[in-house]
Amino acid sequence: MTALPTSLRERKKAKTRAAIREHAMRLFEEQGYAATTVDQIADAAEVSPSTFFRYFPAKEDVVLADDLDEVMVRVFLAQPAELAPLDAMMQAVRDIFTGMDPQVWAFERRRQDLIFGVPELRARAIQQMTETVDLFAGAIAQRQGLPADHFPARVMAGAAVGAILAIMPSGVGAQGVTPGDHSRMEQALTLLRDGLPLG
Amino acid sequence: MTALPTSLRERKKAKTRAAIREHAMRLFEEQGYAATTVDQIADAAEVSPSTFFRYFPAKEDVVLADDLDEVMVRVFLAQPAELAPLDAMMQAVRDIFTGMDPQVWAFERRRQDLIFGVPELRARAIQQMTETVDLFAGAIAQRQGLPADHFPARVMAGAAVGAILAIMPSGVGAQGVTPGDHSRMEQALTLLRDGLPLG
């Protein structure tokens, strides 16, 4: 996941970060996000509140820290050049979901559950997605040898991210990403490619 | 815009609300969003901070209070039934932008500038858009006589909203929606309808 830590200092920092994160997630799941204070998290992780904010600039960032989106863009760019962009995207989705190790998967799932359950977090997650649109628009253009600000490339990126977002579970009792979801993503991208038939 | 106020009380409330809003927007534009405190706004509008929060549950809501999205859905549903969904959407965009009176337009523009300039506001605005996706998905399905949770309808709604969002100016020095923008929106929807050709 991350580069292997060398010095004692690095190892301690990684451990502290992980501890804060784990205790925070647990408390959020147990008592709810809003009802959990930063002080409680700090107490549980045995650090001072000051230290908490040194590791995570905001309470939200404990949950939102690293995003999957950049990985997605990288995998997308690694696809064979002969694939059409939307097909390359589908293949990238497939690659990511099949190659993910179970532990990462489980953690990802807990995160998704929290994010989609808490409006505050959902808002920021979606904002991250708009940054992903920029990344994707650039990536698509690059792949096809088009200028970086190519209009149709932007539209495609926006449509793809929007479509995927739209089929994410978000209502009451929603569950995060499940193993079956990557096939729904592929269906959505196929529809896009075919001009959005409604039949 | 709103129903005509009858009683003295109603009129006063409307005036107070407008005053808070106007002073807030002015201060945000002059000194920036974060640098403006609720107390300053309350002072300028000559109300107590308590009253401020009675009118707007959060500082953000002064800017985000009413959204254009619901209007969009209504106009979309009012389009002639023989238009294909994406064409109906295009026509709805056209109707709204041409029918908007200049004063509303000017205010809308100031709002857009603020929203797209302040990350915090942008995040919440985008969240509102996801709610719009739900509305649109339902509207599309309804128009075509499909079940409310029809998968391709959701994908279409998500793609359309995502595409439009993607071509909104958001970078540094970005300007809000300008009169020329509705044609860009139409271009985007046309691309969607045609299966997203990149040429």
Added chain:
DNA sequence: CTTTCTTTTGGGAGTTACTGTCATTTCATG
């Protein structure tokens, strides 16, 4: 091992957005 330098940590004080409560004022009504 000790000294010195650097990084990390904890503590405290301060700001700001927001919540809840209660007395007072302001409008509506008979």
Added chain:
DNA sequence: CATGAAATGACAGTAACTCCCAAAAGAAAG
């Protein structure tokens, strides 16, 4: 004018941050 309802303002309190400074812990050098 009297009475009830709604709006307001002042107050106290909480929680998420921010800034700053002194103490602790790891790294490097003698």
